[in-house]
Amino acid sequence: MTDKHFAWNKENIWLRLLYMVIIGFGVYISVILTWLLVFLQFVLTLVSGEPNANLLKFGSGLSQYIQQGFQFLSFNSEEKPFPFQDWPNTDDKVDDASDVGGSD
Numbered sequence: 001m002t003d004k005h006f007a008w009n010k011e012n013i014w015l016r017l018l019y020m021v022i023i024g025f026g027v028y029i030s031v032i033l034t035w036l037l038v039f040l041q042f043v044l045t046l047v048s049g050e051p052n053a054n055l056l057k058f059g060s061g062l063s064q065y066i067q068q069g070f071q072f073l074s075f076n077s078e079e080k081p082f083p084f085q086d087w088p089n090t091d092d093k094v095d096d097a098s099d100v101g102g103s104d
Contacts, residue, residue, distance in 0.1 A: 019080055020073055026082070027069035030062055037062065057090050064088035 037059050044052045065088055068081035079085070 023069050023072055023081060027066055027073070030066050030069070034062055060090040061088045064090065
């Protein structure tokens with residue numbers, strides 16, 4: 001068997017590994033940020049009675065980034081997420097904050 005049959009000798013797979021390490025670290029930090037966001041949003045909602053709209057928007061972008069990261073890490077996408085492209089647009093993703101939590 002010759003080396004041309006193995007993927008390990010292809011330069012682009014090693015470059016992808018570098019991207020995967022960077023993106024994997026970003027996703028890891030994002031999951032930690034998500035838990036901080038969950039706690040902060042809970043406390044703010046408890047105090048004010050409604051979720052913070054800015055945190056809703058940031059949380060939506062963060063969840064999209066995590067999904068894009070996992071898509072790249074699992075070889076389901078060749079598109080590299082932030083910081084190699086823009087942060088996910090969340091303008092149309094966040095519903096009215098008054099709908100969250102229901103009415104009593």
